[in-house]
Amino acid sequence: MNPERPLTKNIQPGGGPLAIDEYEKRGGYEALRKALKMSPQQVQEEIKASNLRGRGGAGFPTGAKWGFVPMGDDAPRPKYFLVNADEMEPGAFKDRFLLEGDPHQMLEGAIICAYAIQADIAYIFLRWAYKLAGKRLRRAIAEAYEKKYLGKNILGSGYSLELDLHVSAGRYICGEETALLNAMEGRRPVPRSKPPFPQVSGLWGRPAVVNSVETVCNIPHIIKNGADWFKGLSLSNDCGTKLYGVSGRVKKPGVWELPMGVTIRELIEEHAGGMQEGHSFRGVIPGGASTDFLVKEHLDVKMDFDSVQKAGSRLGTGTMIILDDKTCPVGMVHNLEKFFARESCGWCTPCREGIPWIKKVLEAIENGHGETGDIELLEHHCRLLGPGNTFCAFAPGAVEPLQSALKFFREDFERHIREKRCSYR
Amino acid sequence: MLTEEERKEIQNELKRHSHKQAACVEALKIVQRHRGWVSDEIKDISEFLEMTTDELDGVATFYNQIFLKPVGKHVIRICDGVSCWVTGHGPVLEHLKVSLGINEGETTPDGQFTLLPVSCLGACDRAPAMMIDDELYGDLTAGKIDEILERYK
Ligand SMILES: Cc1cc2nc3c(=O)[nH]c(=O)nc-3n(C[C@H](O)[C@H](O)[C@H](O)COP(=O)(O)O)c2cc1C
Numbered sequence: 210m211n212p213e214r215p216l217t218k219n220i221q222p223g224g225g226p227l228a229i230d231e232y233e234k235r236g237g238y239e240a241l242r243k244a245l246k247m248s249p250q251q252v253q254e255e256i257k258a259s260n261l262r263g264r265g266g267a268g269f270p271t272g273a274k275w276g277f278v279p280m281g282d283d284a285p286r287p288k289y290f291l292v293n294a295d296e297m298e299p300g301a302f303k304d305r306f307l308l309e310g311d312p313h314q315m316l317e318g319a320i321i322c323a324y325a326i327q328a329d330i331a332y333i334f335l336r337w338a339y340k341l342a343g344k345r346l347r348r349a350i351a352e353a354y355e356k357k358y359l360g361k362n363i364l365g366s367g368y369s370l371e372l373d374l375h376v377s378a379g380r381y382i383c384g385e386e387t388a389l390l391n392a393m394e395g396r397r398p399v400p401r402s403k404p405p406f407p408q409v410s411g412l413w414g415r416p417a418v419v420n421s422v423e424t425v426c427n428i429p430h431i432i433k434n435g436a437d438w439f440k441g442l443s444l445s446n447d448c449g450t451k452l453y454g455v456s457g458r459v460k461k462p463g464v465w466e467l468p469m470g471v472t473i474r475e476l477i478e479e480h481a482g483g484m485q486e487g488h489s490f491r492g493v494i495p496g497g498a499s500t501d502f503l504v505k506e507h508l509d510v511k512m513d514f515d516s517v518q519k520a521g522s523r524l525g526t527g528t529m530i531i532l533d534d535k536t537c538p539v540g541m542v543h544n545l546e547k548f549f550a551r552e553s554c555g556w557c558t559p560c561r562e563g564i565p566w567i568k569k570v571l572e573a574i575e576n577g578h579g580e581t582g583d584i585e586l587l588e589h590h591c592r593l594l595g596p597g598n599t600f601c602a603f604a605p606g607a608v609e610p611l612q613s614a615l616k617f618f619r620e621d622f623e624r625h626i627r628e629k630r631c632s633y634r
Numbered sequence: 635m636l637t638e639e640e641r642k643e644i645q646n647e648l649k650r651h652s653h654k655q656a657a658c659v660e661a662l663k664i665v666q667r668h669r670g671w672v673s674d675e676i677k678d679i680s681e682f683l684e685m686t687t688d689e690l691d692g693v694a695t696f697y698n699q700i701f702l703k704p705v706g707k708h709v710i711r712i713c714d715g716v717s718c719w720v721t722g723h724g725p726v727l728e729h730l731k732v733s734l735g736i737n738e739g740e741t742t743p744d745g746q747f748t749l750l751p752v753s754c755l756g757a758c759d760r761a762p763a764m765m766i767d768d769e770l771y772g773d774l775t776a777g778k779i780d781e782i783l784e785r786y787k
């Protein structure tokens with residue numbers, strides 16, 4: 210196995226992050242120096258060639274996304290680059306690791322991204338709960354300004370960038386890129402319709418690119434080592450390494466950087482130490498709360514975008530949550546739908562009304578008040594809230610765990626309704 | 635009425651922004667930092683931000699960490715995200731409710747603690763987890779909770 214772990218090599222478990230001098234000693238900000246000697250177009254080309262796909266959930270190619278930004282002297286100004294560090298999806302906790310562990314890596318990445326699209330202003334949109342990450346980022350930003358990696362005429366290159374930290378006040382939808390733009394403008398953070406796409410008309414009507422923390426952290430390494438090196442890190446068609454996480458009833462829950470394409474089995478059995486004593490594996494949501502369950506027959510599926518999709522789910526955030534045999538699948542899905550009902554932004558009717566309805570039905574089933582026809586009713590909602598029927602991807606994501614639970618754990622739903630109780634309690 | 639200090643802090647915040655409205659979440663947080671919650675003072679802030687009170691209210695009511703009702707001296711946020719739910723959120727919540735003598739969403743009669751549910755703290759590897767004020771606590775058990783609460787009494 211390829212032992213290279215570029216994203217986490219500077220992270221010392223339990224220790225603080227590297228201060229800027231130490232980061233530089235280990236080769237930090239060399240990629241930025243190199244990028245500033247390239248043209249923005251060349252930086253974009255290198256990222257395109259690397260086939261880097263966005264790590265924020267959807268897996269959209271990063272180079273292609275940047276390619277939509279108007280360039281040149283006639284481009285509207287100012288242009289913006291935003292780092293999405295909202296990470297409010299239940300079960301997802303990997304960006305926190307990068308933010309707390311190596312804030313300079315993310316800053317260096319953000320500056321290169323901003324340079325590639327010739328952004329004038331960059332923002333980091335940080336989740337409120339990440340207090341320690343906030344503290345460390347503030348310090349890193351100050352250090353970067355001091356060393357002239359930020360501000361006017363960076364390292365004498367003629368390129369200037371201001372970067373600021375925005376700490377959010379808690380709402381899952383703020384992680385959706387157009388809602389994030391509304392949040393940054395001080396509006397009610399509901400999603401916007403597309404087109405226009407943010408790359409053309411984003412923040413205050415000006416071009417803006419939103420990238421996820423993990424995506425941004427990959428950038429310095431690709432610039433420094435090249436697209437081919439990046440491809441070589443992976444075990445599959447999707448390139449690079451990936452931050453994977455496992456939580457639930459496993460012996461050693463955690464997050465690890467591994468080659469893209471390790472199997473679900475390897476993650477659970479080797480890295481997470483296997484299931485806790487007295488618990489056995491029943492299923493897994495592979496990529497955070499808004500992905501479809503996979504089960505035993507999928508244990509050898511590779512954790513990359515295409516393989517997980519082929520298996521019927523999504524790689525999402527790459528942080529999996531395990532369902533064990535002592536945990537009620539109906540209860541678990543109820544917990545998830547309660548979250549989605551609470552967090553729906555309420556902008557469009559199907560999602561605002563449909564998810565609370567789903568939640569109520571699941572609650573009834575779990576508490577022994579389920580009725581014949583409830584399963585069909587839930588399936589009906591899954592269809593109506595599926596892709597294309599709502600304003601944003603929140604609702605389709607919300608029904609993913611439910612639709613797959615109805616498929617794989619149907620007998621549990623039926624038994625709850627038949628016996629009018631939850632047999633796990 | 636905003637206090638002189640609040641006013642100054644908000645003015646300072648406005649300097650960082652080209653559009654005043656962009657500072658509104660920060661302004662709400664400033665008021666909350668001073669008073670624990672955001673009351674009808676919202677009307678005063680909106681003038682500063684060149685927003686209508688309705689616009690500002692629309693923002694304030696959207697975020698779950700802007701409190702529009704008074705809270706206790708310490709806010710306990712108990713995570714009910716899926717990883718915590720699977721690994722023992724139920725017993726942990728029960729223990730908190732009994733120890734504090736309140737339900738989720740309530741404040742103890744002595745005003746010391748408010749207990750709030752929160753959607754995932756991003757500490758799934760240390761589930762079940764909770765946060766008291768700015769401090770995160772993971773791998774919770776009933777015994778651990780008693781010991782932690784002692785420190786805040
Ligand atoms: C409801 C919802 C919540 C999201 N939350 C996040 C988030 O917290 N962090 C993130 O990076 N992307 C999140 N996304 C995805 C973003 O919309 C966007 O695709 C991503 O930030 C783009 O970055 P990438 O191209 O680097 O992956 C969310 C999407 C939806 C629909």
Ligand code: SF4
Pocket residue numbers: 382399400552553554555556557558560561599600601602603604
């Ligand atoms: S799908 Fe849900 S979250 Fe998305 S816009 Fe509609 S109501 Fe809001």
